[in-house]
Amino acid sequence: MATTSRNRSHPVRTLIIFGVITVSLYLIMGFTNAWVPKLGLDLSGGTTITLSAANITGQGAVDAASLELARSIIEQRVNGSGVREAEVTTSGERQIIVAAPNVQKDDLAQLVGQTAQLYFRKVYWVQENGNTSNPSQDDQGDLDLGDLDLGDLDLDDLDGLDIDDLDDLDLGEVDPNAPDVPEINPPPGQNEDSTPEVSSSPTAQSGPPLPGLPIPEPSPRPRAPGVEKKSVTDHLAWTPDDRDYADYARFYCGDKWWPNVVDQPYVACDETNTYKYLLGPALISGQLLENAYAGIPQNSISWLVSLSFNSEGAAAFAEVTAKLATLSEPNNQFGIVLDNTVISAPRVNEAITGGSAQIEGSFTQQSASQLANILKYGALPLTFETSNIDTVSAKLGADQLNAGLLAGLIGLALVVIYAVFYYRGLAIVVVASLAIAFLQTYAMISILGMGMGYALNLPGIAGVIVAIGITADSFIIYFERIRDEAREGRSLRTAIESGWKRSIKTILIADSVSLLSALVLWILAVGAVKGFAFTLGLTTLIDIGIVICFTKPLMTLLGRTKFFGEGRRFSGFEADHLGTRSAAPVAATSGGSK
Numbered sequence: 001m002a003t004t005s006r007n008r009s010h011p012v013r014t015l016i017i018f019g020v021i022t023v024s025l026y027l028i029m030g031f032t033n034a035w036v037p038k039l040g041l042d043l044s045g046g047t048t049i050t051l052s053a054a055n056i057t058g059q060g061a062v063d064a065a066s067l068e069l070a071r072s073i074i075e076q077r078v079n080g081s082g083v084r085e086a087e088v089t090t091s092g093e094r095q096i097i098v099a100a101p102n103v104q105k106d107d108l109a110q111l112v113g114q115t116a117q118l119y120f121r122k123v124y125w126v127q128e129n130g131n132t133s134n135p136s137q138d139d140q141g142d143l144d145l146g147d148l149d150l151g152d153l154d155l156d157d158l159d160g161l162d163i164d165d166l167d168d169l170d171l172g173e174v175d176p177n178a179p180d181v182p183e184i185n186p187p188p189g190q191n192e193d194s195t196p197e198v199s200s201s202p203t204a205q206s207g208p209p210l211p212g213l214p215i216p217e218p219s220p221r222p223r224a225p226g227v228e229k230k231s232v233t234d235h236l237a238w239t240p241d242d243r244d245y246a247d248y249a250r251f252y253c254g255d256k257w258w259p260n261v262v263d264q265p266y267v268a269c270d271e272t273n274t275y276k277y278l279l280g281p282a283l284i285s286g287q288l289l290e291n292a293y294a295g296i297p298q299n300s301i302s303w304l305v306s307l308s309f310n311s312e313g314a315a316a317f318a319e320v321t322a323k324l325a326t327l328s329e330p331n332n333q334f335g336i337v338l339d340n341t342v343i344s345a346p347r348v349n350e351a352i353t354g355g356s357a358q359i360e361g362s363f364t365q366q367s368a369s370q371l372a373n374i375l376k377y378g379a380l381p382l383t384f385e386t387s388n389i390d391t392v393s394a395k396l397g398a399d400q401l402n403a404g405l406l407a408g409l410i411g412l413a414l415v416v417i418y419a420v421f422y423y424r425g426l427a428i429v430v431v432a433s434l435a436i437a438f439l440q441t442y443a444m445i446s447i448l449g450m451g452m453g454y455a456l457n458l459p460g461i462a463g464v465i466v467a468i469g470i471t472a473d474s475f476i477i478y479f480e481r482i483r484d485e486a487r488e489g490r491s492l493r494t495a496i497e498s499g500w501k502r503s504i505k506t507i508l509i510a511d512s513v514s515l516l517s518a519l520v521l522w523i524l525a526v527g528a529v530k531g532f533a534f535t536l537g538l539t540t541l542i543d544i545g546i547v548i549c550f551t552k553p554l555m556t557l558l559g560r561t562k563f564f565g566e567g568r569r570f571s572g573f574e575a576d577h578l579g580t581r582s583a584a585p586v587a588a589t590s591g592g593s594k
Contacts, residue, residue, distance in 0.1 A: 011553030018549040022436065025443035037442070038449030039101075040457030040531065041087075042392055043401045046101035050388040053094045062094045069373060070384075071096050087455070096384070118286025118375070121266060121279035122324065123333035123345055124240050129253045129269055129276040181333060182361025184321075184346035186354070187306070232316045235281040236323050240265060248278045257340060268335070270342045277342050279335045283320050286338070288313025292375035294368035303363040305372045307356065314355025322351035336375070343374055404461035411465050415472045423479055425564065426572040430475050433551050437471055440542050445535070460531035463518075467539030470514055474547045477510070478503045478555070483573075492566075492573055496559045500552055507547055514540045 029035055041048055053062045053070060067090055074096060075088035086100040240248075244265050251257065253273035257266060266279040291308045309317050324332045325348050336344045346359045359371070412434060419430040441464060448454040481503040485495035518537035525533055558564045567573035 011556040014549055014553040015557075018545075018553075022440060022443075025440060025447065029443055029446055032447065032450050034446040034450035037445045038453070038455045039401070040455035040460070041099045041101050042458045043398075043456065044101045045392050046099065047392075048097065048099045048388075048390045049386060050091075051096045051098065051384040052387040053096065054383055054385070064093070067094065067096070069376060072373070074098065087453075095387070118289075118336065118338045119262070119282035120284040120286075120320070121282055121335045121337055122236065122320075123277055123330045123335045124265075124280055125245070125248065125278035126275055126330045126333075126345070129274060181329070182344060182346040182359050182363075184334065184348050184352070184357050184359050186350070186352045187356050187358055232283055232319050235263070235283050236320065238265070238280050240278060240280070244278065248276075251276065266335075266337065268337055268340055268342050270345075275342075277335050277345065279337065279342075283334075284309075284313060284316050286375065288316065289375060292372045294363070294365070294372040297358075302360065303365055303368040304361075305359040305363070305368050305375070307359065307375065309355040311355070314353070317355065317357070318351060318353040321348045321357075324348040325350050338374055344371055400458050401461075404458055404465075408461065408465045408468070411468050415468055419472075419475070424570045424572040426479060429551060429554055429558070430472070432554065433475065433546050434468070434471060436550055437467070437539070437542055437546050440546070441467070441535075441539055444538060444542070454534070455531075456535075457531040459529055460535040463532040463535030464539055466536060467543065470511070470540060471543045471546070473510060474507045474543055475551065477506050478547070478551065479572075481506075482555075486567075486573060492564065493556075493559045496555050500555075504548075508544070511540050511544050 051074075053067055055062060071088055071090050075086070078086045078088060078098060078100060086098065088096065088098050091097050248267050251267045253269035253276060257268060258264065262282040262285075264281060266281075267276065268279065269276050288309050289307060290310050290313075292305060294303060294305050296303055320334075324334070326332075329347065330345075332348050333345045334348065335342050336346075344359065346361070363371075415434070416427065416431055419427040423430065445454065445456055445460075449456070478499065481499035482492075482495045485499045485502075486492060490498065515537055518533045518540065521533035522530055522537070562568070564571045564573060
């Protein structure tokens with residue numbers, strides 16, 4: 001029996017290593033402050049909205065890449081509104097599911113129900129926004145003329161103004177901190193010898209009202225609902241009047257402008273709320289863009305964004321760039337507007353034909369890729385319809401959580417009662433293994449919630465409850481194999497080792513089936529059901545680790561004690577309980593142990 005002695009495992013060492021791993025999980029929880037699992041919408045309360053996407057023509061399948069880009073934009077919109085821990089996922093071929101905890105139905109529906117619209121608009125005025133909220137009514141209209149370019153002012157519009165009132169005004173230079181304006185140019189080799197098709201001089205603009213002048217009442221917006229100009233030429237010919245500049249003067253970044261109507265002027269700020277733009281009617285729709293991508297051209301080290309338009313967009317783009325190239329700043333700039341934000345305002349240097357252009361500027365890889373994705377999304381012919389709205393109150397979520405925990409405790413109690421009744425002293429192993437399984441499962445769910453955003457939902461709790469049965473199956477397979485070995489006359493210590501070798505294959509096969517089921521369910525499931533698949537797979541992996549690294553070493557140590565090794569009463573290995581004539585012989589009688 002020397003071979004048996006040499007091949008003896010080291011249960012104490014294994015248990016120590018397993019204990020260190022368990023303690024390490026809780027140390028990680030402490031360092032990351034992840035003591036409480038992140039709860040899903042059905043447990044914490046909130047709103048879920050399902051959006052169904054369709055092509056703007058209403059025909060054809062929705063492109064998977066288009067749907068993913070739409071999901072990304074909606075996610076940015078939701079997170080940008082201050083909603084925390086929101087989840088935006090795609091489902092099937094045309095659905096986007098938005099789940100936001102602690103958000104009312106109407107608020108979330110207004111936030112995600114609109115389809116993002118992207119337009120290219122002409123810039124008529126730009127200035128640094130001195131405030132991010134509205135000042136008092138008495139302060140409205142007071143502008144710092146140091147930030148304004150008065151070179152284009154038509155003094156005929158100042159009829160009635162007392163010139164003496166201007167003695168104290170500082171008509172200094174343009175703000176040196178003005179934004180670094182990117183340029184929009186044709187690709188290399190295109191339009192190198194082209195000249196602008198339109199050679200008219202810039203139209204003089206009156207600009208915002210000067211300090212001390214009364215600001216006219218705001219004009220109703222939109223001015224003529226439903227009356228849309230028919231051509232890009234008409235939109236280019238539009239010029240702002242005093243009321244437009246008055247509305248512009250009242251606007252501060254953070255205010256809400258009128259709807260993004262195609263044939264109306266528009267006021268918007270950049271993404272940082274630093275600069276405020278007065279924009280004309282839409283010149284080109286983002287839906288005319290065929291593609292946009294970021295890259296570094298050959299023989300260059302700078303990132304840029306390349307654009308390509310369809311035939312209709314190419315014609316409009318050529319006409320617009322020919323006109324803008326003849327104007328001075330800021331009238332030669334495009335304001336690219338998405339979701340009420342000017343995401344870029346490139347300058348046009350020359351007419352661009354052919355439908356391809358490049359936006360050059362101080363781009364990084366991240367900023368260029370982000371702009372390209374936004375432009376690409378604006379070109380997608382997608383519309384969204386709200387197909388379903390579900391609201392869960394916080395009280396209902398708490399009730400569901402309590403019900404799930406109660407069900408888990410009942411299941412755990414039944415397993416323990418069965419183990420005590422049938423396996424007697426071996427119930428110690430069952431209780432200890434289940435306790436370790438609970439500690440590790442809780443720690444993993446909490447850490448994954450903090451690190452990866454995993455949220456425990458009601459189906460996930462169901463997966464944990466099912467795992468109790470899976471863990472109990474592993475005990476039963478192992479214990480019954482030990483009892484079979486003991487009935488055949490082997491000592492208990494020998495039965496523990498030989499029974500393990502014969503049972504571990506069965507345990508691994510059974511757990512593999514559970515893992516395969518969890519994987520298939522994860523791939524095919526929709527929405528919250530994925531939570532069940534995830535926890536089922538996670539707890540099955542934990543079960544494998546516990547059986548190998550905790551249950552088996554613990555059984556080896558117990559088998560070396562007189563109480564279990566000699567099959568004493570209530571140990572679970574009594575002769576009458578095993579159905580044999582005598583108790584399982586101790587290992588010492590076999591000569592296989594010291």
